[in-house]
Amino acid sequence: MPSNQKSPKLWITCMFMVIVICFDIIALVMPDKDFSETENRMLAQAPVASSKSITEGTLGEDAEKYLSDQFAFRDAWSNLSFFTRSMLFGQKEMNGVYIGKDGFLMLIPSEPARESLQKKLSAINAVTEKYGEINHCIAVIPNAEAIMTNKLPSYAPASKQPQQLDDISRSFRGITCCNVSELFKKHRYEELYYHTDHHWTSRGAYLAFTAIASDMQIQADDTQYDIYTVSDSFQGTLSSKSGSHGYNDTIEIYVPKGEHPISVRYSDSTETSGSIYQKDFLNTKDKYALFLGGNHPIVTITTTADTDRTLMLIKDSYANCFAQFLTPYFDQIIIVDPRYCYDSVDMLINQYEITDLLYLYNADTFMTDTSLTDFLTLESDNSEQSKE
Numbered sequence: 001m002p003s004n005q006k007s008p009k010l011w012i013t014c015m016f017m018v019i020v021i022c023f024d025i026i027a028l029v030m031p032d033k034d035f036s037e038t039e040n041r042m043l044a045q046a047p048v049a050s051s052k053s054i055t056e057g058t059l060g061e062d063a064e065k066y067l068s069d070q071f072a073f074r075d076a077w078s079n080l081s082f083f084t085r086s087m088l089f090g091q092k093e094m095n096g097v098y099i100g101k102d103g104f105l106m107l108i109p110s111e112p113a114r115e116s117l118q119k120k121l122s123a124i125n126a127v128t129e130k131y132g133e134i135n136h137c138i139a140v141i142p143n144a145e146a147i148m149t150n151k152l153p154s155y156a157p158a159s160k161q162p163q164q165l166d167d168i169s170r171s172f173r174g175i176t177c178c179n180v181s182e183l184f185k186k187h188r189y190e191e192l193y194y195h196t197d198h199h200w201t202s203r204g205a206y207l208a209f210t211a212i213a214s215d216m217q218i219q220a221d222d223t224q225y226d227i228y229t230v231s232d233s234f235q236g237t238l239s240s241k242s243g244s245h246g247y248n249d250t251i252e253i254y255v256p257k258g259e260h261p262i263s264v265r266y267s268d269s270t271e272t273s274g275s276i277y278q279k280d281f282l283n284t285k286d287k288y289a290l291f292l293g294g295n296h297p298i299v300t301i302t303t304t305a306d307t308d309r310t311l312m313l314i315k316d317s318y319a320n321c322f323a324q325f326l327t328p329y330f331d332q333i334i335i336v337d338p339r340y341c342y343d344s345v346d347m348l349i350n351q352y353e354i355t356d357l358l359y360l361y362n363a364d365t366f367m368t369d370t371s372l373t374d375f376l377t378l379e380s381d382n383s384e385q386s387k388e
Contacts, residue, residue, distance in 0.1 A: 092153035094242035103247035104151040105238035106144045107198045109161060112367035120366075121171045123376035124359065128175045131349060131357070136175040137215050138359040140165055140366045141200065141208060141318055144193040147184045161363050168366075176215040180208045194249045197236020198362075199288055202227075202252045202321050209325040216356060218329045225254040230279070234287045251287055253277060256328050260303065267298035267341075276301065276323050291320035292335070298343070299335040303327050311356045312336060312348065314372070319360040330356070338375035345376055 092099045098106040128136045145152060146161035162181050169177045184192055184207070192204035200208075206225075213220040234249040264273040278293035292299055295317055310332040313319055319335065326333055334352050336345075348354070359372075366372075 092155065094244070097238050097242040097244075098145060098153055098156055099242060099244060100148070100151040100153060102151060103195045104144070104148060105196055105242055105244055105247075106148065106152065106193075107238060107364060109143055109145065109159075109364045110368045112164070116370055116373065117168075117367055120370075120373045120376075121168065123373050124175065125171075125173050127345060127357075127376050128173065131354075132174065134349070134354060135217060135356045137178065137212065137357070138172065138175055139178040139180065139208065139212050139361075140168060141360070141362050142181050142184060143198070143362055143364050144200075146181070146363070147188050148193060150188065164367065165363060178208075178212045178215045180211050183207065183211055191250075194234065194236055195247045196234065196239035196244075196249050197288060198238055198364075199236065199318060199321070200362075201249075202254050202324070205318075205322045206254055206325060209322065212358075216358060220325075220329070223325075223328060224257045226257055228253050228255065230277075230290065231282050231287050235285075236288060240285075251282075251290065253290075254324055256324075258328075260305075260328050262304075262327050263302045264292075265300045265302075266293070266296045267300075268296050276327070288317070288320070292323060295320070295337050295340060296335075297337060297341040298348075299323075299333075301327060301333040301335070303331060303333070305329060305331055307331055309355045310334065310352055311358060312352065312354045313358050313360060314338065314345075314375070315360045316362060316365040316369070318362045318365075322360060336375075338371040339369065341375060344378045 093108070096108045098104075098108060100106050124138065142159075142161050142165060145156070146159040149159070165179055165181055169179050184204070187207055190203060190207075191201050192207065193200050209220070229250055229252050231251040232248060234251050235245055235247070236249065239245055239247075262274065262276070264276055276292055277290055279290060281287055281289040281293065286294065288294075301323065305328055307330060309330045311326065311330045311334065313323070313326070313333060313335045315322075315335060315337060316339070317337075323333065323335060332352065334348065334354070336348065349357075361372075
């Protein structure tokens with residue numbers, strides 16, 4: 001082969017080797033990161049070899065996660081990957097996220113484990129039966145892909161969530177179940193969900209509140225709110241997961257009109273606050289943490305409502321922006337996130353003299369996460385031990 005034909009191939013090979021070596025050097029020099037603000041999650045750290053990790057075969061998996069998370073210029077490569085796969089090849093699904101129309105990104109729901117879901121429903125029924133004097137209510141909120149069907153990619157299959165939520169509603173005994181699916185479908189042309197995040201908006205939470213209020217025996221018809229836009233540059237978790245950064249969301253807060261002073265205390269902090277809004281988070285990537293400062297084991301909100309009612313709100317992060325609508329109607333609101341709380345539901349109900357109990361979850365979390373079952377059944381175990 002003539003030398004002039006070899007030169008381009010040799011030059012490309014040399015350049016590739018130089019790039020690889022440069023990345024290796026950068027990876028060695030750059031310190032490992034603990035947290036990714038772009039993805040809003042903890043990053044894998046260097047695995048430590050042990051006899052257990054070797055025999056169980058987890059060392060290789062941990063090493064792979066570490067190399068992936070600590071890869072140099074990871075965010076830039078993620079953005080380049082999105083551009084290549086979506087713009088050049090027309091791909092409409094990235095890392096479990098639908099790339100929808102008009103800048104909508106929608107989480108592809110996980111498939112629920114039928115057995116663990118049934119245990120959860122049974123645990124909720126058991127608590128409802130045990131505390132019959134309490135007003136029990138549950139609302140499982142459909143995710144965006146079940147409501148915003150007009151924004152889904154054309155190939156996306158029909159959502160299973162509407163039928164799943166109907167089945168769940170029929171499984172409860174003695175508890176009021178508010179299914180907002182049909183209500184949301186009627187209002188689907190409003191901004192009920194963020195374009196770039198898996199959460200609902202304050203508008204979506206307020207619409208749900210109008211339906212849930214009557215089930216909770218709340219007279220909320222006359223309540224008025226001042227609505228403020230606090231950010232117009234929010235890019236949420238789905239933007240990070242997919243690598244799509246072409247849309248900025250707006251965050252609004254609904255502040256009840258009139259005097260409603262409150263005190264907010266977090267179980268994992270010694271500080272108290274006079275507001276559920278932690279505005280410092282508006283200067284961070286995780287702007288949704290404006291509401292209650294993100295997730296905590298227990299948040300106690302004390303108000304001057306003078307209603308002789310104390311609410312326990314058992315929830316996932318969907319409820320964080322829902323709390324702003326509850327403060328005028330309860331003397332205390334005890335917000336519990338079972339993913340981080342290790343107290344028993346028995347202890348909390350008795351300690352705070354709970355009069356009302358609301359479960360509020362998004363459908364994907366409710367059908368897949370097992371922490372709620374653990375939280376509810378822990379009280380049963382403790383009760384049995386006390387009887388002995």
